[in-house]
Amino acid sequence: MDFLYEGFWFTWVFIPLLIFLARVSDVTIGTLRIVFVSKGFKILAPILGFFEVFIWLLAMSKIIQNLDYWMYYIAYSAGFAVGNYVGLIIEERLALGFVNLRIITHEQGDALIKRLANEGFGVTATDAMGTRSRVNIIYCVIKRSDYKLVANIIKEYNPRAFYTIEDIRFASQGVFPTRSIMRGYGSFPWRKGK
Known part of the structure; x- marks a missing residue:
């Protein structure tokens, strides 16, 4: 039994x-x-x-x-x-790698751009025409590990901003905050670059 x-x-x-x-x-x-x-x-x-x-x-x-x-x-x-x-x-x-952040604002994005730059992020901005009015488009390539910080900055400066996030396989020659530990590319010794 x-x-x-x-x-x-x-x-x-x-x-x-x-x-x-x-x-x-x-x-x-x-x-x-x-x-x-x-x-x-x-x-x-x-x-x-x-x-x-x-x-x-x-x-x-x-x-x-x-x-x-x-x-x-x-x-x-x-x-x-x-x-x-x-x-x-x-x-x-x-949170490996990088993402491309595209922020579209109806109001002037100067304060947001300045804050992102002060945090050490590279920012590119341009004026554009949206469906209903003129808009600012702000591009920012960031490490995925920094996404929450950047999302909080966007909400603080422009809570109604529309933004999209796209994965990037490789990024070169970017401006990134020095306080971050390099995550993703370059942090693994066995990764071979292109």
């Missing part, structure tokens, strides 16, 4: 938990690998790919060996869902 009880826990709890954790790990690694590929990390991405596939093979081999256990399918699927979430959270926290 003890053997049956131990077999139950092993089959219906322990193995599904291992499958779930393996799937969370491999999907998290896969999500980060895709981000690193898009950012140009040529050495780190293949290393992550190796571990991603290795862990996936371990999880799949358990499922293939035990096709009759429906709990394994649920653990595998739940691990995939949670792995995506965890990977995105980690990627967001890493």
Whole structure:
């Protein structure tokens, strides 16, 4: 009877938990690998790919060996869902690379431009014609890690400003605050530039 009880826990709890954790790990690694590929990390991405596939093979081999256990399918699927979430959270926290910030204001943006420049950000501004009136367009390439600071400055100086953010794969010769720790490009010794 003890053997049956131990077999139950092993089959219906322990193995599904291992499958779930393996799937969370491999999907998290896969999500980060895709981000690193898009950012140009040529050495780190293949290393992550190796571990991603290795862990996936371990999880799949358990499922293939035990096709009759429906709990394994649920653990595998739940691990995939949670792995995506965890990977995105980690990627967001890493805040690698640069973004292009385009700010469109209906009012004069001189105070906002001055504040961004005082904070050490490079700013380019131009006048343009919007649908209803003349506008100021302010361009600013920033490190993703500085986004919250810049968003708070925009809200402080022009809370009704419209702005968009676009990922940038590579930036060269920019003006960036010296107080920031260089994150993204250049912070990993194994990244090879173009």
